[in-house]
Amino acid sequence: MSQHAHYRAAHPLIFVFTHYVNLISMIGLAFTGFFIHYPFFVWSMGLARSIHFMLMFILIINLTARIILSFWVKDALLLGSNVVDTDIKNWLPQKENKHQFLETVKYYLFLRKEHVISGKYGSLQKTAYLATIPITYAMAYTGFALYGPAQHWALAPFFNAGTAAVGGLMAMRMIHYFGMWIIIVFTMVHAYLANIHGIAPTKIMFAWVETKPEGH
């Protein structure tokens, strides 16, 4: 088999946009986050913190909007298809996914030769993408909790309760720090696996350029 087809029908322009927003804010958050953790060059801490906050709000609003949009926007549920349905159906567990998760893992561990049948997203892919949602919200929560002591706002008890539950601000800081490493590793694996069979996914997600299957 050759390269999958990647049509615009599978990746509507609005999701190309939200993907860009995700990528840019995550790079910015990782950079400013590392800087706040240990200022490795002379720059304004206030500026780093402000950018970190601004990007966090953008990321969270973008993620929330992306989730809401998935109930409205229609796109293709299969690669190489122009038949569309509501995007959320790409994400919810489906009975077709049953038994395919382990097979997918086996494929990537070279324990089987053939790639597995899947919808637009494989079951491993679906699981990883869905996991980014709670992780992203958790990063915002832990970040607010770290900043919480400086704030006397109405939501402070909501964040302070979390700080108490994990054992104080040092533990919260380390959770926030390791959460960032989880996102970095996810991004590396995501970029790698998305493009392992060619850069068609990058072309559609960044330039919105379609790739037709060979022979067409």
Add this chain to the structure above:
Amino acid sequence: MAQGVRDGIYDLLAARGVSRRDFVKYCGSVAALLGLSEMYAPQIVSAVEAGAKLKPTVWLDMGLCTGCTESLAQVDTPDVASIVLDLLSVNYMETIMAAAGTQAEEARTKTIADGGYVLVVEGAIMTGEGGNTLRIAGKTGLEILKEAAGKADAIICVGSCAVDGGWVNAAPNPAGGKGVLDVMPELKAKTINLPTCPVNPEWIVAMVVDVLLLGKLPAMDDKNRPTLIFGSTIHDNCPRRGHFENGEFVEAFGTEAEVKQWCLYKMGCKGPQTMTNCPSVRWNRRASWCVESGSPCIGCGHVYTNWVDASAPFLSRMTDVNLPGLGGVRPETVGTVVGAAAAAGLLVHGIASAATGRTSGPPMETEKAWDKKHKASKGGDN
């Protein structure tokens, strides 16, 4: 109030060379510490005057280094704070009492029997070896605490050891040092926790005024810490905060940056995660405090977990991660190794994928493995 009592306290003040004016000014600063406006200073003055009737106090020395007593006792010149503290009639305190042996123990048992006293606990409650890691006059520390706690009007835990075990509780804690509320949670309603190592005497003054004289417990957080003292971070009130915002950091001791008193964030300062009012109240008769004297905050006001375990190594931004078989590892090392391992893994996977011809498109299964297997076992037609 009897004129005699009022005169009594001013005689006491005069004997120590403190004018009434100084005293009223001091009461104004106590008002500020309690979060009250200076308008309350006269009320505090009369409360202190009225309180000149001594309040019996039992001071228990548990598993401790006596640092908190030192902190309190280091008065080079008699000042107004010491006069407020003199209102506590300390009937029993091993470190400073003249009595010894049976006579000393009698002072404790009599004060406890009479009731209506303040119990101050310094040091950790030792629970190791059945509590026998601390024995005083034939009794374990826990037994003494149980005797003394019941009839006390209020319990003030001074220093981190009494609050949650402090240094004594730090891993591996073979002697089983714990805080007062860890071993007797039923005392929560009348306990005030004053963590830090050692305790700041100014806070004890504030508590004496607040509890004993104004007659109420202060507003406290979930760990029984007065919120006015432990309600904001050191970082937010730090005199070096400006250098932090400007990105001006001390990177090593003995450098010009240190002389210029730049921010100690990179030297592992725990100010951003430690909630005490040290920068505003300061220590040693308001002379200075850790950061002002050039040391990064080591987070002794941390609660929820042991402050030593949560803050060590003191000169690092974050504490070490304990990994099985490896011991303490820097979080930065863990993160970098995980990231590098993932990158290396992907590189190897990429090479293997290219070598097996997968990168140009792998063969696709025509039927799911599970379906194939189960159809076969059910005797399906393929």
